[in-house]
Amino acid sequence: MTFAATSLKDVTFFPFWLDNPDAPPVEPQLIGRTSADLVIVGGGFTGLWAAIQAKEADPGRDVVLIEAGKVAYGASGRPGGIVSTSIMHGLHNAARLFPEDIGELERLGQENMQGLLGTLDLFGIDAHNTWGGELTVAVGDDQVENVRAEYELHAEHGHDVEFLDRDQVQAQVNSPLYAAGCWNRKLSGTVHPARLVWGLKRAALELGVRLHEFTPMESLERVNGAMEIKTHDGLVRAPKVLLCTNAFAAGHRKIKQRVAGIRDRIIATEPLSGEQLARIGWNSRQGVYDTRTQLNYTRMTKDNRIIFGGRLTYYHDGTNNTDPAAERVVDPYLRLAEAFHETFPQLDDIRFSHAWSGPIALTTRMAVHFQEYHQGDVIWAGGYSGFGISTSRFGARVGLAKLDRADLPELKLDFATTMPNRILPEPFRWIGSKITLYALDTADEKGGWRRPWLKLVDAMGFPLS
Ligand SMILES: Cc1cc2nc3c(=O)[nH]c(=O)nc-3n(C[C@H](O)[C@H](O)[C@H](O)COP(=O)(O)OP(=O)(O)OC[C@H]3O[C@@H](n4cnc5c(N)ncnc54)[C@H](O)[C@@H]3O)c2cc1C
Numbered sequence: 001m002t003f004a005a006t007s008l009k010d011v012t013f014f015p016f017w018l019d020n021p022d023a024p025p026v027e028p029q030l031i032g033r034t035s036a037d038l039v040i041v042g043g044g045f046t047g048l049w050a051a052i053q054a055k056e057a058d059p060g061r062d063v064v065l066i067e068a069g070k071v072a073y074g075a076s077g078r079p080g081g082i083v084s085t086s087i088m089h090g091l092h093n094a095a096r097l098f099p100e101d102i103g104e105l106e107r108l109g110q111e112n113m114q115g116l117l118g119t120l121d122l123f124g125i126d127a128h129n130t131w132g133g134e135l136t137v138a139v140g141d142d143q144v145e146n147v148r149a150e151y152e153l154h155a156e157h158g159h160d161v162e163f164l165d166r167d168q169v170q171a172q173v174n175s176p177l178y179a180a181g182c183w184n185r186k187l188s189g190t191v192h193p194a195r196l197v198w199g200l201k202r203a204a205l206e207l208g209v210r211l212h213e214f215t216p217m218e219s220l221e222r223v224n225g226a227m228e229i230k231t232h233d234g235l236v237r238a239p240k241v242l243l244c245t246n247a248f249a250a251g252h253r254k255i256k257q258r259v260a261g262i263r264d265r266i267i268a269t270e271p272l273s274g275e276q277l278a279r280i281g282w283n284s285r286q287g288v289y290d291t292r293t294q295l296n297y298t299r300m301t302k303d304n305r306i307i308f309g310g311r312l313t314y315y316h317d318g319t320n321n322t323d324p325a326a327e328r329v330v331d332p333y334l335r336l337a338e339a340f341h342e343t344f345p346q347l348d349d350i351r352f353s354h355a356w357s358g359p360i361a362l363t364t365r366m367a368v369h370f371q372e373y374h375q376g377d378v379i380w381a382g383g384y385s386g387f388g389i390s391t392s393r394f395g396a397r398v399g400l401a402k403l404d405r406a407d408l409p410e411l412k413l414d415f416a417t418t419m420p421n422r423i424l425p426e427p428f429r430w431i432g433s434k435i436t437l438y439a440l441d442t443a444d445e446k447g448g449w450r451r452p453w454l455k456l457v458d459a460m461g462f463p464l465s
Contacts, residue, residue: 004337007352008267013328016268016305016354017194018077024198026070027205030212030234036064038403039229039236041217042244043067044076045392046381046399048200050242052119053397055207063209064236066229068216068248072197075246078358079389080266080297080309081193082287084134085109085186087394088415089367089387091153097365101413106157108410112394113187123206125199128192128302133185135286137169137178140444143291144180151182160185173288174280175343183286190287190299193389222374240403243380244396246388247359255371257422259383260362260429265332266309267340268301268354272347277304279346293454294440296339305353306344311336312360312440314433332357335441360386364461365420368395370402379403383420421461432457 001009012019038054040047043065051065087109088094094105120127138147147163154161162183164172169181205211212231219230226237243249250261272280287299296310311332333355341348363369366385373380381399384391398416401408410416424432436457443450 002334002338003341003348004334007337007341007350008330008333008355009351011267011333011352011355013355015078015194015266015356015358016301016307017081017192018072019354020194022195022198024071024201027211027213029214030064030066030231030236032233033235033237034064034210035062035226035237036210037062037238037240038064039227039238039241040065040244041229041241042074042246042248043071043201043211043213044074044244044246045197045200045389046246046396047242047244048197048204049393050244050381050396050400051204051209051211052200052207053393054400055204055209057400059208064238065204065209065211066215066217066231066236067211067213070213071201071211072194074248075358075360075388076197076392077194078266078356079193079386080287080299080307081190081389082134082188082289082297082299083129083191083389084188084287084387085113085390086387087112087368087391089385089391091157091159092150093366095153097367098414101415102157104410104413105415108394110187112397113390116390116393119203120196120199123199123203125196125203127196127199129189130191130285130300130302131185131187131189132285132287133183134188135164135169135172135288136182136184137173137175137288137290138180139177139290139292141179146291147180147182154182154184154186171281172284172286173282174346176345177290177343188287190285191389192302196389220378222377227374227377239377241374241378242396242399242403243378244382244399245380246382246384247361249380249382250361254373255380257425258363258369258371258420260314260423260433262312262314262360262362262433263357264309264360264386265311265313265336265355265357266307267333267336267352268308269306269347269350270353271304272306272350276347276350280344290343292339293443294437296336296343298343306340306347306350308336308340308343310339312437314430314437362386363420364423366462367391367415368398369419370395370399370416371419372402376402376405436462
């Protein structure tokens with residue numbers, strides 16, 4: 001049997017983060033009619049941060065949060081858990097999109113992270129934070145210059161950053177693939193995402209948010225001047241609604257025009273023994289992104305597992321991009337395990353305990369944006385494109401400020417006043433994504449038409465190449 005087949009033989013298809021006895025009890029579903037000052041739809045990071053910040057700004061505001069399933073069962077209970085200060089999917093992406101505003105976006109990112117830490121402190125949330133920084137690693141010599149450029153950009157903007165040559169990067173994380181690294185130590189690292197969501201849920205409840213789980217929104221319309229949300233067994237009326245439904249809303253006719261719901265995958269190892277740990281080093285426990293065309297990201301957990309992610313797929317049937325049941329398709333995990341083996345061949349005796357996938361709201365911006373409906377009384381905030389753990393707090397704050405028509409200087413910045421490009425409709429979207437994901441998978445190995453294709457996709461607005 002191959003390494004991939006052996007190592008995945010006894011795997012549990014469920015997120016490691018959610019397989020945890022510390023999960024909080026479920027809040028009751030909404031039954032019957034109610035009203036509120038603000039309704040938040042979606043109980044992931046964005047929805048919970050919105051609820052907390054709305055209550056902190058005005059404790060008297062009556063806030064109802066409804067979640068279709070359990071809190072954290074969307075993307076927020078499923079990520080790699082690498083946390084960054086950037087609110088625009090990294091400095092490089094911010095520079096690509098909004099070069100004029102980059103200084104202000106950097107400042108807002110810092111402020112956002114300080115606010116996040118303040119909430120963790122205030123409510124005593126232990127999300128296993130580890131501030132070892134982020135490490136971007138070059139896979140192969142031809143990527144070294146890209147990593148050096150990343151280092152220079154971060155140094156120019158005052159980050160605490162170090163360029164690592166082959167020996168230095170392998171002394172940090174021992175992979176024979178790593179040819180260089182850019183280690184950014186500026187307030188970034190890793191968290192246990194489910195513990196973070198559950199902590200935010202507790203904080204929201206303590207602040208008086210009325211939270212209903214297993215309460216899917218079934219319709220949303222204006223009735224007699226207020227917004228009316230029908231759920232399976234109830235109805236809630238409010239003047240304002242914040243939609244924090246992430247990739248799930250990619251099934252919505254209008255939101256979908258700019259957002260594609262895609263799936264990404266992760267595998268988690270059994271805890272490493274002391275001797276296995278010694279084979280890889282990784283004493284600083286950075287969150288690591290590599291430069292493979294179909295990128296992999298990896299990190300350690302508190303109990304010494306390796307989390308290894310990155311295997312995108314897109315299904316024509318939109319629900320398969322968000323339905324957790326779709327995570328049992330085995331083939332992509334075999335490919336992910338092979339990539340793990342190439343990265344850490346010295347861990348050929350390791351076994352994987354968990355494998356799972358989750359929905360990503362992908363846009364051409366690769367970062368948060370805001371869609372307004374019903375004359376601005378309904379706002380959708382999202383589109384983090386796989387980079388939303390800390391940014392969701394910022395997305396929630398800006399979404400609320402837009403909803404309340406607040407006079408905030410950041411609402412005048414381009415990120416808040418513009419939208420990402422529209423994406424091709426189906427079936428062209430599906431065809432395009434199939435070709436693109438195949439090109440991403442095989443470009444490093446086979447080259448040929450794949451690189452020009454990825455450049456074309458890049459030119460159309462998706463920064464993939
Ligand atoms: C595999 C994977 C790896 C990732 N890795 C990282 C990482 O390392 N670092 C990082 O920063 N980001 C990462 N991300 C991205 C990050 O997880 C997301 O950006 C973030 O969780 C989005 O939070 P959210 O609250 O907007 O969405 P979600 O957590 O998806 O929440 C949306 C919620 O809305 C609910 N909902 C949907 N429709 C309805 C309805 N009709 N009625 C009521 N409720 C509804 C859903 O049930 C869901 O709970 C990753 C994502 C995935 C999938």
